[in-house]
Structure formats: structure tokens, C-alpha cells
Amino acid sequence: xxxxxxxxxxxxxxxxxxxxxxxxxxxxxxxxxxxxxxxxxxxxxxxxxxxxxxxxxxxxxxxxxxxxxxxxxxxxxxxxxxxxxxxxxxxxxxxxxxxxxxxx
Numbered sequence: 001x002x003x004x005x006x007x008x009x010x011x012x013x014x015x016x017x018x019x020x021x022x023x024x025x026x027x028x029x030x031x032x033x034x035x036x037x038x039x040x041x042x043x044x045x046x047x048x049x050x051x052x053x054x055x056x057x058x059x060x061x062x063x064x065x066x067x068x069x070x071x072x073x074x075x076x077x078x079x080x081x082x083x084x085x086x087x088x089x090x091x092x093x094x095x096x097x098x099x100x101x102x103x104x
Contacts, residue, residue, distance in 0.1 A: 046079055047102040054083035054100035062087070062096060069096065 054076055061068045069090035076083040081102050088097045 043104045047081060047104045050078040050081045050083050051100040051102045053078050054085045054102075055098050058085045058087055058098045058100070062098075 057076065057078075069087050074085055076085060081104060084101045086099045086101075088099075089095050
């Protein structure tokens with residue numbers, strides 16, 4: 001084996017190592033993105049049920065205290081999520097619109 005052949009072999013090994021590293025990084029990036037996508041339905045379900053709990057909470061507050069509508073923007077945290085509850089149509093007794101939004 002001549003000196004020129006040894007240099008060529010080293011170059012092939014280095015190029016192969018670089019290609020293998022790029023492929024390994026691509027596989028790692030794809031697996032991490034799939035893991036994040038798998039969490040999305042769980043987060044969405046948590047947000048849905050937290051918003052539903054916010055609506056139920058507001059209905060109970062209105063049931064117990066008809067003057068509660070004056071404080072129609074309470075700070076709520078349910079299941080670790082901030083729930084924004086808004087009550088409108090406060091002037092008409094028994095006719096309220098309740099909205100709950102959750103950002104996740």
C-alpha cells in the first residue's frame with residue numbers, strides 16, 4: 001500500500017463518517033418531532049376539559065349569585081392551564097352567554 005492509497009482510504013473514512021453522522025442526526029430529529037406531535041392530542045384534550053370546567057364553574061357562580069356577572073373576567077387555573085371565562089348578556093336575568101378559552 002503506497003502513501004497515496006493510505007490518504008485516499010482516510011478520505012473515504014472521513015466522508016463516510018460525516019454521511020453517517022448526518023443520517024443519525026436526521027433520524028434523531030424525526031423521532032423528536034414525532035414525540036412532540038404525539039403530545040398534541042393530549043394537550044388539546046386537557047385544554048378542552050379545562051374550558052368545559054370553566055363554563056361549569058361560571059354557571060355555578062351565576063346560579064349561586066346573580067350579581068356575579070359584574071365580575072365577568074375571573075382568573076382561573078384548571079389542570080395547570082389558564083382559563084379565560086367571559087360572561088356576556090348580563091343585563092337579562094337568566095339569559096347569559098358564557099365563553100371559556102384556553103391557550104396551550
